[in-house]
Amino acid sequence: MINCIIVEDEPLAVTLLENHIAKFETALKVVGKAANAMEAYHLIQTKNVDLMFLDIQMPHLNGIDFLKSLHHKPKTIFTTAYRDFAIEGFELEAVDYLLKPITFDRFFKAIERVLRNITLHSENDFIMIKTDGMHRKVSLSEIIYFESQGNDIKILLINNESLISKSKITELESLLSTKGFIRIHRSFMINSHYITAFNSNEVLLGVHHIPVGRSYKNEFEAFMKLISKNSINL
Template sequence: MINCIIVDDEPLAATLLENHISKIDRLKLTGKAENALEAYKLLQHQSVDLMFLDIHMPHLNGIDFLKSLSQKPKTIFTTAYREFAIEGFELEAVDYLLKPITFERFFKSVERVLRNIDDLKDDFIILKTEGMHRKLSLADIIYIESQGNDIKITLSTTENFISKSKITDLELLLATKGFIRIHRSFIINTAFVTAFNNNEIHLGAYEIPVGRSYKQEFDHFISTFSKKRLL
């Protein structure tokens, strides 16, 4: 499921989007906001994969709001104004939909999001766990923890697996797949990062320490992360 929110101060436009969302099984509407401040509260208290964001709103417009976010969910702009399209795409928005939004145009935009997510889900590793060789989707792995001669894999599906593998082997294997090692005992999936400071990084409810000897790798990740998402 893809958790999404609607940020729009026009009730009719928001209702139309809600109706479109209800027709796609993989989309789950988890919240609605009438302005950027309400949207910010939603983003602070829940995991949001996709945001349908209006541009003209009171207090803070959609473009400035997206610029202000340190971690941006995938965003589809929804607006009646064409002139902001270029700036919207410069913010790496998935799409820019002009109101009134037909379901056909909406579906084409959402299908792009689904395809990108499915591309990642197609990538996997196979680990021996509990006497079985298991295929684990990289998109489901939140973090990997070294536990002596074993590793523990924590998944977004709430399952955990123990495997007799070396964390150094997985570090090399996953280095180009959106994973980084930030501690001698932890490798994280950067797609799940929700907050961080100099000492720890949050993956939703999980708090992972940053090891001193991995500070350089961590700083490089934060720098790259910020260049992509902080404007």
Template sequence: MINCIIVDDEPLAATLLENHISKIDHLKLTGKAGNALEAYKLLQNQPVDLMFLDIQMPHFNGIDFLKSLSQKPKTVFTTAYRDFAIEGFELEAVDYLLKPITFERFFRSVERVLRHVNPPKEDFILFKTEGMYRKISLADIAYIESQGNDIKVTLSTTENFISKSKITDLESTLASKGFIRIHRSFIINTEFVTAFNNNEVHLGDYKVPVGRSYKIEFDTFITIISKRSINK
């Protein structure tokens, strides 16, 4: 069971999140706060595993509030603004949800939280291809391309194969494993990136386009690459 709180000054937005939470057995809502000061009291008085945190709030915004905490619970930002995405991920937020938040998008975010809490012991995935299930290490996947109701999986060895699956079904599974969807038809393994600009990403000899509607995902990718460069 994951104890969670909602921090949001908009009653309708908070109620929607509360309804979403009530539909998931693994989540237990232990409190709601309308501002950062109320949220701080909740964090001091009870164990909180997960915080759904709005950004634009009076007096003290969500970004500054999270920065001020010495012990940070896992945090999912909930906001109507895209502008804070990079800063949110730099604070190691689990996810960044844009309002109005659908249950489908909320559920994918909770799946990501659960993977952070209970990470799998082996990093592999099963693909159905040619009547068999093929076990592929995630570290060997360069990118995945949508082809209608199928996907093409391209490996680091330049081998590729077709699998009966949809790219949307894989997106949430791969999100915490170094993969990012930067186009409606492409998910890439950031480990293989050798160059990029605002229009495309290079993975060795492969070139993958950047979709205009995947701005947040692309900003996240830039943040990850920048962190690696700094750490090295």
């Protein structure tokens, strides 16, 4: 079951999306609705949100800028009456971009894409990775870091083996943020158990040097303070 939120300020558009979603009752569940970015932010902080239907033209803060502001981005399908933002939407790794009025046929194709892209899922201390045409079970303790490479994810393991999977780093972030993994860069999410040294610009995972992105510095520093609070600092 995929938990969805609808971020939309037009009541008729909300009703149409709800009707489309209801046809996927075994796969999709609406866990909240928001009329603006602030309400949507509250939902994301308080609900387990897997998929966001996000309008672009909203009061105060548009959907593009709202999604840019989020570090932990749920899968997002943009809904809008305007074609102008399509390129920017896909640069933000949106799953799809639906033009209003949204027909069920077009909605169906978007949801099919969502379901097809869910190739990674958490299962206790393992994830299932679709790579080389097979699903491979990998222990989280084997993974040093994930690296985004265009439409693929590179997974580096402790034996220096690299796996390549068709997925997005935002999907991994929502799955593994409670498992000791933290995103420190637009392209990197690391296993904090393998951190051997760090400063505000760089993290060492043994011999691997990973940059800390500017927009991730505060979150990373807060994370390190939290996990280091019981350690002795000299």
